[in-house]
Amino acid sequence: xxxxxxxxxxxxxxxxxxxxxxxxxxxxxxxxxxxxxxxxxxxxxxxxxxxxxxxxxxxxxxxxxxxxxxxxxxxxxxxxxxxxxxxxxxxxxxxxxxxxxxxxxxxxxxxxxxxxxxxxxxxxxxxxxxxxxxxxxxxxxxxxxxxxxxxxxxxxxxxxxxxxxxxxxxxxxxxxxxxxxxxxxxxxxxxxxxxxxxxxxxxxxxxxxxxxxxxxx
Numbered sequence: 001x002x003x004x005x006x007x008x009x010x011x012x013x014x015x016x017x018x019x020x021x022x023x024x025x026x027x028x029x030x031x032x033x034x035x036x037x038x039x040x041x042x043x044x045x046x047x048x049x050x051x052x053x054x055x056x057x058x059x060x061x062x063x064x065x066x067x068x069x070x071x072x073x074x075x076x077x078x079x080x081x082x083x084x085x086x087x088x089x090x091x092x093x094x095x096x097x098x099x100x101x102x103x104x105x106x107x108x109x110x111x112x113x114x115x116x117x118x119x120x121x122x123x124x125x126x127x128x129x130x131x132x133x134x135x136x137x138x139x140x141x142x143x144x145x146x147x148x149x150x151x152x153x154x155x156x157x158x159x160x161x162x163x164x165x166x167x168x169x170x171x172x173x174x175x176x177x178x179x180x181x182x183x184x185x186x187x188x189x190x191x192x193x194x195x196x197x198x199x200x201x202x203x204x205x206x207x208x209x210x211x212x213x214x215x216x217x
Contacts, residue, residue, distance in 0.1 A: 009038035009107045016055045017198060018067045019190045021171035025136040028166050029109045030073055037073055040064050043087040044080045055203060057081045066193040090123040093130040106131035112141055119153040128157040136166045180204040
């Protein structure tokens with residue numbers, strides 16, 4: 001990403017597991033904002049999930065690679081996984097800015113649910129100085145659904161804060177993990193290679209029904 005000015009999307013997340021909602025969001029942002037590439041960054045240790053059980057980073061990284069292989073505009077980075085420690089957004093944005101230089105315009109893509117407490121993020125104002133923020137929402141979502149502190153923060157940065165409606169955001173990783181634990185199908189919620197990986201690695205205390213696609217387990 002050097003040379004002439006480029007636009008890079010940054011899709012951060014736990015991706016436990018990655019699903020079609022993430023992929024549709026990334027592609028929607030790429031098209032809407034004219035991004036040259038979208039970089040997926042599985043988090044190492046998410047600060048908002050310190051006490052939650054999160055799958056091993058290598059599993060989450062591999063599922064993200066499998067999910068993005070067929071899109072030439074998608075790439076997966078190990079930046080947060082290999083850095084170690086808590087994965088703060090500001091540290092990632094600083095690292096990418098230093099690596100890519102000022103000629104690359106950054107667009108940080110996340111779900112609207114993740115920005116409910118964005119005003120309390122580490123160095124949140126600097127985050128907006130380094131990158132545009134794209135908040136993917138479900139149809140019908142509005143800024144009025146956000147806490148007052150978040151609405152005030154958005155108002156201060158409205159030129160660099162963008163809402164993007166994505167119907168597929170109704171899919172959630174939490175629901176997918178629960179469906180796996182209950183032995184329900186997750187087909188068409190995650191890409192097929194990700195479903196097979198979950199089955200092979202027996203993630204989420206998996207009890208998936210046998211595959212009917214003929215693919216190896």
